[in-house]
Amino acid sequence: MKYLVQFIAYFAFAAIVGLLSVWPRYQLLAPDQAIISLTISHAGQRVGECRRLTQEELNELAPNMRKPVDCPRERHSIGVEFRADGAVLYQEILPPSGLWADGKATVYQRLQIDAGSHNLFIGMNDSGSGGGFDYDMTTVRDILPGQNLVIDFDELQQAFVFR
């Protein structure tokens, strides 16, 4: 009796440990779905124009601080919009990072989408102007089930990249 109870106790413990370490399976994505990863890290344009200092203003500064052009640090928020087949899947105004609002604005978003052919649009406004996008791209993509399609912004090319 004693050993039977011990066996049952150890068996139950092992069963709980073994079972919950893999079961139940977790479904992340339906079989006919895919992921679009929107990942942009971009600094908006400066809020104010750079201004050349007058000679009088330069004279007031310490010799080692005499920079001829004064540029404000603050940057605009960036506006990002992503559409698939005309439907808006993501739309956000992203503030710049940093204590002085002079850093990059960042977006990382994973969006689920049905696999298949889609007309995709991505647009970004970084100048603070109310209407329109400073950068945009429209493309038709055939997305496979389970695919992870990444949309990035290439800072060198100043253009969106789908990969």
Add this chain to the structure above:
Amino acid sequence: MSSATHGAKLLSFLQKAGRSGFSLLRRSLALGFSNQDSPLNHLGALTIYFCWIVLISGIWLLIFFRTSVSGAFESVEYLTREQWYVGGIMRSLHRYASDAAIVTILLHVINEFSRDTYRLKRWFSWVTGMPLIWMIFPLGITGYWLVWDELAQYVAITSAELLDRIPVFTDSMAANFLSDVSLSDRFFTLMAFLHLIGLPLFLVFGIWLHVFRLSKPNINPPRALMGGTLICMLVLSLVFPADSQSKADLAMAPQTIELDWFYLHAYPLVQMWSPGWVWALLLGLSALVVLAPWLPPAKALPAAKVDLDNCNGCRRCADDCPFEAIRMAPRSDGQAYELEAVVDSDLCTSCGLCVGACPTSTPFRSRSALIPGIDLPDRSAAMLRESINRTANKLSGENRIIVFACSRSDARTELLKAGQAVVDVRCMGQLPPSFADYVLSRDLADGVLLAGCRSGDCKYRYGMRWAEQRISRQRDPRLRKRVNNQRIACGWQQHWSTRGSVLKMLGAFQADLEAQRAEARWRPDTVGTEESAS
């Protein structure tokens, strides 16, 4: 009704529910395990034991593990398939012992909560347990990360999404896991460092801190339990070996994964809610647990007090204190003894185990007042003697029994409900053996029943163990040899306390006394010495 009253009621309900659950489990396990080997009496020690298994199996895995994007998965596959007879078993042991540690941690927390051993002066061990939980989860999570299969990919991305929510990173960490190109071998080196050195070092320090205020902490389970558990883990590893899922491919998103629910139960919430809400939930729950000792606030009992006129510095109280609350210091009153006991009132839980250990705590003193070297101000030895005399006066007939009961025990509630007079002690360890001697040699009763808490349920860790050892003359102060200890019954001995009711126990003891009377002889033997673990 005030919110504090509601809080107290809720707390009482939850603790009662926890105690009932554990009582049921304890009773079932008692059919197969002795008191000493019962897993429920060694939950903390079992967790540490599982950590040992994880460490030893982890060292084997480390020898063959390659810390690179391309090498990580292949090296784990090699261990699992080519070297299944050692590496595969070690990998499975590594996983299952980690999972088992979560089970024992959870049970340990529920057990301590339901026994109310986390409040007042004992908050320290409870609060220092929370960082341990916060360390053990990243330890497990980084372990899954290192395999670099589909589960690792999911863990990496979701962990990064969680970390991105902390407002200190400017760039998104999760963006590093969008293509194999952006992933560097150095990242695996960092993960391996965290998993193998960084977090384990903190964990060891955390465990030391966790038991810092406990005297004689129970950090090793009994050998039988260690052996049984290891065999159990080995069989599980052989029958159901741990396996990897498909190799991580960042161009694809995993569709279904086998999730380890012990470590990753919160991860699906990141997709269902958002990282911010998951942080709020985890931090909120943690804060609630950390603040639990003060929710609602409880009033502390007065600490034990030393009376230097009666203290000879024998240090028995310091040896028996379960909470390191008594230290021996050089004599301050000019008496001819070397040391004196000093109580740290911040650590003293007022359990009275020191009173039970004090040789001057004897009820036979009649010339002077009963003031032992150390005593509880609110439940003194003199009060205890008075209570014995009062209870004895109510007894009549044959087989009279004086029952001592721990003030928080289920036995006491049951006895009082049945109209049985009991002498209250805070903990059974508070009772010096000379008090049982007093009852029997003064013929105040024919038998003494020590109806403590249920086995393994001692709120003050060593109360029942010390009482039992003193009665069986194995520990100072010992029961005098002139006392027939067959007339003293320890109620927490397994066959009574785990499966039967205390009233049945009382009836059985009365029948036993009757049988002894019929034989007209008292057997000069010792009571059982089975120890009840803390």
